[in-house]
Amino acid sequence: MNELMGKKFSPQDPDDDMFFQSAMRVCSSLKDLELAYQVHGLLNTGDNWKFIGPSHRRNFYYSKFFSLLCLMEQIDVTLKWYKDLIPSVFFPHSQALIDLLRALDVANRLEVIPQIWKDSKEYGHTFRSNLKEEILMLMARDQHPPELQVAFADCAADIKSTYESQDARQTAPDWPTGSLNCIAVLFLRAGRAQEAWKMLGLFKKHNKIPRNELLNEFMDNAKASNSPAQAIEIVRLASAFSLPVCEGLAQRVMTDFAISQEQKEALGHLTASASDSDSDSSSDSDGDINEGK
Structure with missing residues (x-):
């Protein structure tokens, strides 16, 4: 690159338009941002930009260049390149x-x-x-x-x-x-x-299946709005999916909310259903293991 910097080229070979694509691929492989800047400077010298080739090669070149910027450049500089290159230069x-x-x-x-x-x-x-x-x-x-x-x-x-x-x-x-x-x-x-x-x-x-963290955030929301009905609905959902977190959620309802006897009984049924489902799953797994022996 030290020998090429500042030089203007004229076509000599049908494959000349592959040079910049290949050069930027090397920069990307080496993760060498300074070298990429040198290659890009050479591209913008005189009419050298004509050697970037057809649209698919141009997109390859700029995609490699931009990805290297994202990986190694300061974010404000990267965002400036983003505005300068996309979509005016490449999509x-x-x-x-x-x-x-x-x-x-x-x-x-x-x-x-x-x-x-x-x-x-x-x-x-x-x-x-x-x-x-x-x-x-x-x-x-x-x-x-x-x-x-x-x-x-x-x-x-x-x-x-x-x-x-x-x-x-x-x-x-x-x-x-x-x-x-x-x-x-x-x-x-x-x-x-x-x-x-x-x-x-x-x-x-x-x-x-919802994540445990999501169900707990919903429980936090129900607590903030003081809605035991919503809290029980979360337990019902966890029970329907036979999630291990069901029992912990039910305990939160008992601790964080003033609930009626009817609601306590509903919670008991939900946690029992979840436990039964877990037991059934374990039994099925044990049976599969025994059959495989």
Whole structure:
């Protein structure tokens, strides 16, 4: 590169338009950002940009360059490149946007995520499950200030609508379990409890099992609103899925709420049902083991 810097090239061989693609592949493999900047500087010298080749090679070059920026550059610099390159120079594939999301995570700049989701839709990635799951996971992983939680919940609601439109288009739609959990918890944390509770119906509809952490957040919400009926509904859901957490949730209801004798009896039936299901499952497993001997 020291010998090539500043030079202008003219075509000599039909494969000359593969040079920049190959050079940036090497930079990416070596994880050498400084070398990548040198290659990019050479590309922008004179008319050397003409050697970048057809659109698929141009996209490969810029995807490698941008992913390296996401991995190794300061986040403010990376975001400037994002604005300069996308979409005016190339349209990113979903992995390039996931790389950017992870860079935002490392730099603790998650407030940018809703804008990245908005951009993603414009770039044709509305139904990219891996991208949506990454966005939801990053937003739901930790608690955030109220204003950011509101923005995240709005983003989650928009992503939820894309799954619903997929439901309408597919004969056998599938909601990822992680997405259901994340959307529900984001609604809860933003004070959108009614929408969050509706998400529980989707777990039943799609036969997905909610995480223990989500059920405990719902229990926290029921406690904050002093609603033993909602708390018992959480236990009922855990019992329906025969979750081991059912007994612990029932104990929370007994401890945190003033409940009637009728409600106590209902809790007893729910925990007994969950225990019976666990026992049946264990017996079935033992039988399978014995048959295999």
